[in-house]
Amino acid sequence: MPGKHKEPTIAFRPSAWARAIIEQRATLSGIYKKDFITRSCIYSNIVVVGRKENIQRIVDSLQEMRTVMREIAGQVQSGDFPLSEESYQELKRDYLALVVTIVDIVDGAAYLFDKEVPTKRKNWKAEMELEQFRSVLEIEENIIIKDYEKN
Numbered sequence: 001m002p003g004k005h006k007e008p009t010i011a012f013r014p015s016a017w018a019r020a021i022i023e024q025r026a027t028l029s030g031i032y033k034k035d036f037i038t039r040s041c042i043y044s045n046i047v048v049v050g051r052k053e054n055i056q057r058i059v060d061s062l063q064e065m066r067t068v069m070r071e072i073a074g075q076v077q078s079g080d081f082p083l084s085e086e087s088y089q090e091l092k093r094d095y096l097a098l099v100v101t102i103v104d105i106v107d108g109a110a111y112l113f114d115k116e117v118p119t120k121r122k123n124w125k126a127e128m129e130l131e132q133f134r135s136v137l138e139i140e141e142n143i144i145i146k147d148y149e150k151n
Contacts, residue, residue: 046101046108055109062102069095 014022026036076083083091110116
């Protein structure tokens with residue numbers, strides 16, 4: 001349908017200085033500005049401003065969410081929780097986004113607890129994306145090989 005976008009828009013109004021910096025970094029990165037901003041938001045560190053108590057509330061909420069998700073998983077496995085495939089995918093996407101964000105926030109607040117983020121966890125999102133690309137390439141390679149063998 002003309003004039004309709006598939007995904008909602010996220011917009012902001014940076015200062016002239018911030019805009020110049022963003023545009024320079026996007027240009028020099030060699031990728032489209034929208035991809036640069038998206039990757040910058042997803043892969044950057046989250047700066048936590050607040051007190052230990054605020055972060056503790058996030059941790060408590062995460063523990064409560066884990067309990068609720070276990071209940072939902074039990075209902076799904078027993079067949080007592082009717083979910084369409086689309087609803088399941090939406091729930092999965094939202095849940096994973098929330099979990100990734102909470103992990104990033106807690107990692108960003110590690111200094112409040114006099115702890116350091118394990119080095120192995122610092123680039124885990126980039127590694128996950130690379131693993132997804134590897135899987136796609138492997139699937140594509142297998143399809144090409146099968147097509148070649150048929151001919």
